[in-house]
Amino acid sequence: ETxxxxxxxxxxxxxxxxKSLKCEQHLGHNAMYWYKQSAKKPLELMFVYSLEExxxxxxxxSRFSPECPNSSHLFLHLxxxxxxxxxxxxxxxxxxxxxxxxxxxGTRLTVV
Amino acid sequence: SxxxxxxxxxxSIQEGENATxxxxxxxxxxxxxxxxxxxGRGLVHLILIRSNEREKHSGRLRVTLDTSKKSSSLLITAxxxxxxxxxxxxxxxTGFQKLxxxxxxxxxxxx
Numbered sequence: 001e002t003x004x005x006x007x008x009x010x011x012x013x014x015x016x017x018x019k020s021l022k023c024e025q026h027l028g029h030n031a032m033y034w035y036k037q038s039a040k041k042p043l044e045l046m047f048v049y050s051l052e053e054x055x056x057x058x059x060x061x062s063r064f065s066p067e068c069p070n071s072s073h074l075f076l077h078l079x080x081x082x083x084x085x086x087x088x089x090x091x092x093x094x095x096x097x098x099x100x101x102x103x104x105x106g107t108r109l110t111v112v
Numbered sequence: 113s114x115x116x117x118x119x120x121x122x123x124s125i126q127e128g129e130n131a132t133x134x135x136x137x138x139x140x141x142x143x144x145x146x147x148x149x150x151x152g153r154g155l156v157h158l159i160l161i162r163s164n165e166r167e168k169h170s171g172r173l174r175v176t177l178d179t180s181k182k183s184s185s186l187l188i189t190a191x192x193x194x195x196x197x198x199x200x201x202x203x204x205x206t207g208f209q210k211l212x213x214x215x216x217x218x219x220x221x222x223x
Binding site: 002004006035042043045048056088090092099100101102103104105106108 | 116145147152153154155156157160200202210211212213214215216
C-alpha cells in the first residue's frame with residue numbers, strides 16, 4: 001500500500017457505458033495527476049490538479065472528464081470510450097514543489 | 113517539448129552483476145527522477161537528482177546526471193532477482209512539478 005488508493009483495479013466496459021475511476025490519497029499532498037500507460041508507449045500525462053484546480057489538460061479527448069472535489073480525491077469519468085482507450089490508468093500525488101510522486105496501483109481498463 | 117528516451121530497451125543479466133540504464137532528454141530540467149514498475153503495477157519512486165547535482169547514491173543505486181549532455185544513468189549494483197522490473201526516468205521542469213517520463217528499460221535478473 002503506497003498511500004494512494006485506486007479503485008477499481010480492473011474494469012471492463014462497453015463503448016456505450018459510463019464509468020468512473022477513483023483515486024484517494026491521505027499523504028497531505030496538494031497535487032494529483034492522471035497518467036495513461038499503453039503498451040509500448042511512454043506514460044502520457046493526462047490531467048494535473050493543484051489545490052483542486054486543474055492546471056493541465058494535455059489535449060485529452062472530452063470522453064475523459066476529470067473531477068477533483070478536494071485535495072484527497074480525484075476521479076476520472078469515462079463515457080463512450082473507444083477500444084484504443086484500453087490501458088492502465090495511473091493516479092499519482094505529490095507536494096507539487098519538486099519532489100517525487102507517489103503512485104497508486106492503477107486501474108486496468110478494457111474497452112470492448 | 114520535453115521527451116525522454118532510455119537505453120537499452122531491455123537488459124538481461126545474472127544475479128550479482130551490475131545493471132546500467134541510460135536516459136537522454138531534450139530540454140532543460142529542474143530535477144530528474146528514477147522510478148521502478150513491477151509488471152502491471154504502479155510506479156515506485158527510487159531516487160531524485162537535482163540539476164545542480166552530478167551524482168547521488170541510495171543503497172545499491174547510483175545515479176549520475178550530466179546536464180551538458182542532457183543525460184542520466186542509473187546503476188544497480190549486485191543485482192537480485194527481485195530487481196526484475198521496468199525502470200523509468202522522469203524529467204521535472206522548473207516551477208510547478210510536472211513529470212515527463214521516458215520510454216523505460218525492462219530489466220530481467222536471472223538467479
